[in-house]
Amino acid sequence: MLEPLIKIAVLLGGLMTAAAYFVLLERWIAAWVQDRLGPNRVGVPLTRIRLFGLGQPMADGGKFILKEEFMPAHVDKRLFLLAPISILAAALAVFAVIPFGSVLPASVYTLFGQDAATVASTEGPVPLVVAPGVDVGLLYVFALSSIAVYGVIVGGWASNNKYSFLGGLRSSAQLISYELPLGLAILSVVLASGSMNLDEIVHRQADSGVWFIFTQPLGFVVFVIAAFAEAARLPFDLPECEQELIGGYHTEYTGMKLLLFLVAEFLHMITAAFLIVLLFLGGWHIWGLAGPDEQVTWVGAVGRLIVLHLKVTGVIVFFMVVRWSWPRFRFDQLMALAWKVMLPLGMINLVAVAIFEELSLALQSQLGGWTLAISLLGSWLVCLGAWFGVAYATPMIGDNRVRKDIHTYEVDPQI
Amino acid sequence: MQATDPDIQWVEPPKLGLGERMYLPLFLQGLTTTTKHLVSAKVTVSYPDQEPEIDNPLIYRGVHRLNRDEQGRVKCVACFLCATACPAHCIDILGVESPWEDREKYPESFTIDELRCIFCGMCEQACPVDAIELTSLYNLTGRSREEMIFDKEKLLSVYDATKDKEPMKSAQLPPVTTPSTATPSTATSTSPTEGGA
Structure with missing residues (x-):
């Protein structure tokens, strides 16, 4: 307890x-x-x-x-209060199944290796996750992070303000659209690892020593881009975009209620970074730190903890640098990217991973050690091919200017 | 104006090449730029802790000063050119008959309202005898409006305080190399080093 x-x-x-x-x-x-x-x-x-x-x-x-707890007179009071609470609660509840480390040894004496004192202890190592062994972990994460969109929509609606409302609308369209490629990328990982338990997925990568970024580069790209959109970070921060919507859904919020929204936003980013690391970058694994949980020492456990958090911090720094590298997408570009580019790429990745998994099972006996090399090569070829194909087929930049071959563009003759 | 007007120039956007359509090269380009700036030297000057470096004090336009000639007298001849040139009307001169042989008038009082001044430097340009100059003192503060109205003594004291660090500009500027070599006598007389050149 x-x-x-x-x-x-x-x-x-x-x-x-x-x-x-x-x-x-x-x-x-x-x-x-x-x-x-x-x-x-x-x-x-x-x-x-x-x-x-x-x-x-x-x-x-x-x-x-x-700050003053100000509530404007024109808002729907119950929903106005409910929105920040629900978004923060959902953002925090996600972390119940996210492992924030590997395990801690059962005994305090296991500093460098097994010694006589630890043999006596019958308990297993302590997993560093609030709810260990949840087999629907990944499903739970995405069920809860979808609730975030309710916080945004309800907040925007309850504010009774056109900027907030626009932010909420954009957010709902964006988050729902990007959940599809996100789901496809995750499905490939689940297919490859055979589990939805996040700890299992990390172990799968640690045991083989090959992170899923190597075997599923396309899935990684799709997942990272979709994660940016899900976390509403620039270049996909259309729900907020200070310059156009003066904050979007939280325009009317002040004080602690605004703080809840802002903290939830950062928690979304941390969740996204954790998922990227756990699903694709091998979690706590770095070559030399692998091994079954039961034999982990204190040095190893702390090492795994540090490695995981360094990776997560690195991903977050990447998020923050990208914010200043890329301009914001226009809304139609955002939607085009989701439906015309990300969705096909995700599907190609899923099909490719399914084929490789099936083939590697079939060919394992004949090819032996070459299976991995062949599947690595194949996945990178698929990634390059799909990327080229999409670049040829759908230009990501749409032109929304007046076409003079269709419209007769007339300027007021008075001018 | 119709769309067929020959004066309208229709500009077509450049066609995207494969590299641009791939998006990744452009992304890496942007990321390289930001990363370079991330680690490059910063331009911020932490002002109260760290004094800003003024590149060229000669062209900096800070607090005014009234220059003295070699005998320590005020150089001003009360010609009112600066007051006339001043777009903010912040210079107030009271010119009286000069007790000295070399000029007709001198300023009995010379006040500049530093709160009104816009530091455009036109007084400095207008002055025929290089008497009024802008120094590189940038942190001009005061506790009252009256304190910010600088009189003749204060302006002369600014000269006394800054003359070592910033010699008179007329002494610093290279001599005018016109064929007649008619350099003003004030320019060479204050600086013995430049007198020979």
Whole structure:
């Protein structure tokens, strides 16, 4: 009973701190990309110690808490309150099945290897996930992250404001569209690993030593792009887009309610990064750290923890740098990308993975060790071919300008 | 204006090549640019901790000063050219008859309203004797409006404070190389090093 509670406490505390510090990291990267210094003033409160601005999250949080809890008169009060709560609850609940590490050894004495003291302990290693062994883990993650769209739509609707409403509408269309390629990419991973349990998927990659990014490059690309859209990050941040919709669905929100939305947004990004790492980048695995959970030592366990979190941080930094590299898509381009490019690519990947799995089962006995090499080569060829094909068939950039061969473009003769 | 008007130039967008259609090369290009900036040197000056470097104090337009001649007298001859040139009307001169032999008038009072000044530097350009100049002092502050109205003594004290760091511009600028070599006497007289050149 105590063990899950401790894990939940660690996870919640860690996530909230991480979200706060990722806000700081986001601002730093934004500043650095623009040749500025970024927040570097706030340090230890009431002193002159600056600590490179590491006190900034506390100041930000304090600011949000001290703000007036303002509710505009024209909003639907119940839904207005429900939206941020539901979006944050869903974003946090996802982490119940996401492993935030591998395992911890059962005994405190297992520092470097098995010794006499550990043999006595009958308990297995402690899995670092709140709800271990959930066989529908991946399904649960996507069921819950789909609830996020309700928070956005309900928030936009309840705000009774046309900007919020537009943001909510765009968001619903975007999130629903991108769930299809996301699902297709995941389906390929599930097909290859034979499990929906996230821990199993990581183990599958760790045991073979071949991450799914190597065997399914196309699936990885589709998944990453769809994850960007699901997390509503630039270049797909149409639900918010400050420049057009002054914040979109959270235009009318202030104070703690706005904070809930913002934290949920960062949690979505963290979830997306975790999923990318767990599904495609081998989770905690790095060559040399593999091995069954029962034999893991403290050094190995901490090493796995560090490797996983380094990978996740790397993916998040990638998210943040991409934000300043790419302009936002127009809405029709966004939809065209989802339906004309991502969906076909996802399907090609799924079919290719299915064929390779079937063939490798059949040919394993004849080819032996060459099976892996052949399937790797085949998957990269499929990726390149599909990419070329899509580039030829559907240009991702649509031209929406007036066509002079169709319209007679007339300017007011008074001018 | 019709669409068939010959004055209209229809511009067609360039056709996308395969590389652009593939999208990945463009993406990598953008990512390279941002990554370069991510690690490059920053341009921010953390001002109160760190003083900004002024590239060329000679052309910087900061607080005014009234120059002194070699005898320590104010150089101004109260010709009112600066006050006339000033677009903000912030210069107020009271010219009286000069007690000295070499000029007819001198300013009894010379005030500049620094709050009104737009630091355009036109007074400096208008001055025929290089008496008024803009220094590179950029952090001009005061606690009251009265304090920001600089009188003659204050402007001369600005000169005293900055003359070592920023010699008079007329001494710094290269001599005009016209065929008649008619350089103003004020330009060479203040600087012994340049007198020979």
